[in-house]
Amino acid sequence: MTNDRIGILVAGLLIPLPGFGDAQxxxxxxVFxxxxxxxxxxCHTLSDAxxxxxxxxxxxxxxxxxxxVQRAVTSGVGIMPPFGESLSEDQIAAVAHYVSTVTAAK
Structure with a gap:
């Protein structure tokens, strides 16, 4: 098991432990x-970044x-351009994970 997979299983969810990296x-x-x-x-405010x-x-x-985040980044929304052709699926998944994770506790 890699360090980015070490965590606690609580109610069926893997919760990463502090101090262990999350590569994604x-x-x-x-990407952000x-x-x-x-x-x-x-264009965006994001305190973690x-x-x-x-x-x-x-x-x-x-x-x-x-x-x-995946929908917005892939297809664009409002004046935000689509990034579906300039970013890979892995990059879009990673930035979606990042934004949703760092904003979830707020």
């Missing part, structure tokens, strides 16, 4: 900050689900 979380942060062009941080964009919704307040 780190990959998603990288660097790989998406333009960067998600240009230190992003203070004001064009798109404040993700800390919106706290979107994985599915909501």
């Amino acid at each position: 979380l780190e990959a998603g942060r990288k 900050m660097e790989q998406a062009q333009p960067s998600c941080a240009v 230190g992003a203070t964009g004001v064009v798109g919704p404040n993700l800390d307040e919106l706290a979107p689900s994985v599915e909501q």
